[in-house]
Amino acid sequence: MKKRGFADLFFLLLVVYLVLPVVATMLYAFATNWNKTIMPEGLTFKWLATLFQDAEFIQAFGRSVLLSSGAVVIALLVIVPAIFVIVLYFPKYEKWIQMAVVMVYSFPGIILAVGLIRVYSKFGVPMILVVLGAYVVGILPYIYQGTRNSLRNVDARQLLDAAQLLGVSKLQAFTKILLPTVYPGLFAGALLSFSVLFGEFVLINLVVGSRFETVQIYLMKKLNTSGHIASAVVLIYIVLMGLLTFAIATLTKRSKGATNL
């Protein structure tokens, strides 16, 4: 019994430690003044309003959304068909994809940034395209996991063979039968990828820099100039991540529910 209380204590500690910084930052975004007192002196929407009137922020937000969703769309168009082909027709090569997944997942941005700069900086390629390409490859683990989990739930190969026996073309079988089956898992993977890329700072900062100011770079700039504006940015970031996490959880639950049928 004593040990049980001990474990609960650690759990409580963990939750407080994880939640406290999030709550404090959100509160700071609404605080009029919070430099001398324990609790904010008053509450205001001034900082959020200022932020939304700042064209620079709106543009940065637009760039982040564009870059992240662009990478996700390309990944869906390029990576998903490749995973399908391997899983369905060349299962013995799947271990190569898994190896690529592990490598991409474990190589940190700081190392990749060095390689990207060394190769591409002298060619005159727009570096933003280089980062975009690196983003597409970088989300391979999430896209693979999303696709693979849903494919495991159905015997995709048999479905596809049956459809083709009934005279449907390969493309139709793919779009009308396979895609709807893997849709929830794939969509969850896409949202997860988006949220990871939206928070990415290392590559965009080191490879491109302030020439393409994303939300993360905007935040970094405001960190030293205005704490209140920075906290408003973080507030918006947290709300967005919250919505995405909730959507991913719902989708994952749904795709799991489909298995039990």
Place this chain on the structure above:
Amino acid sequence: MIVLISKRQTVAWLSPFLVLVLLFFLVPLLYMLITSFQNSDGFTLAQYQSVLTNDYILQGFTNSITLSVISAVIALIVTLFAVYAIMRFSEPVREKILILTNLTSNFSGIPLAFAFIVLLGNSGLFTLLFDKWGIGTLSSFSLYSWGGLLLIYIYFQLPLALMLLYPIYDGIQQQWKEAAALLGASTWQFWMKIGVPVMLPGIVGTFSVLFANAMGAYASAYALTGSNYNLVAIRIGSLIKGDIFAQPELASAIAVILAVTMVTAMLLSEWSISKTRRKL
């Protein structure tokens, strides 16, 4: 059997993917590896020599390794107990906890550093609190130091540790506990003799992932201390970003050594896992 897929179709579906992986992953990393051994005269070890004889860079490695090991150990111990507590909650509650964990795992990098500035920065919430209560030792705590970085590193290790340990705990079957209890083992004995040894490979694997995760982290430390605090990742960043003092060759060599450190940690954990498996 139906003709499965033509060669041309295979190539059409696979080649864009392969090209992307080559262009934006394999080629940059290989090129970095090769050029780290090159200068204008051809093959050289000069870059490595200057890294390994540079006290400042070596100190960066020491700092990074210490920070990574300590943050990984603390996160591992806390989550080991926390997951034990979580396992006894009902399914819906556990699900909510996992969603919360997922949410906080996104909370890293610059936003995380800022959150800790709000709490513990120069006029942070707790800094004021400690001042008011007159806890001198605590109020002199500086977030912009090793201690502050450790707090932030622990923060981003916790959700990852939890997500990795959760399925490992899940593997401990209720029947084992019941069987052990029937044979007269106490809960403590069950965990010491059965539970922990079964989970040990998973725990070691989790540790190496956490270690690698911290070794490669850059954004939080950069946001908090700029280029002031000496970590390997920060050194690499300033060597490739500095417009005047950019030394990409040196950065390549450091990056290669960092990669080797991380791969070694992974291999060591693989090795210890296979060793404990054989023992079991």
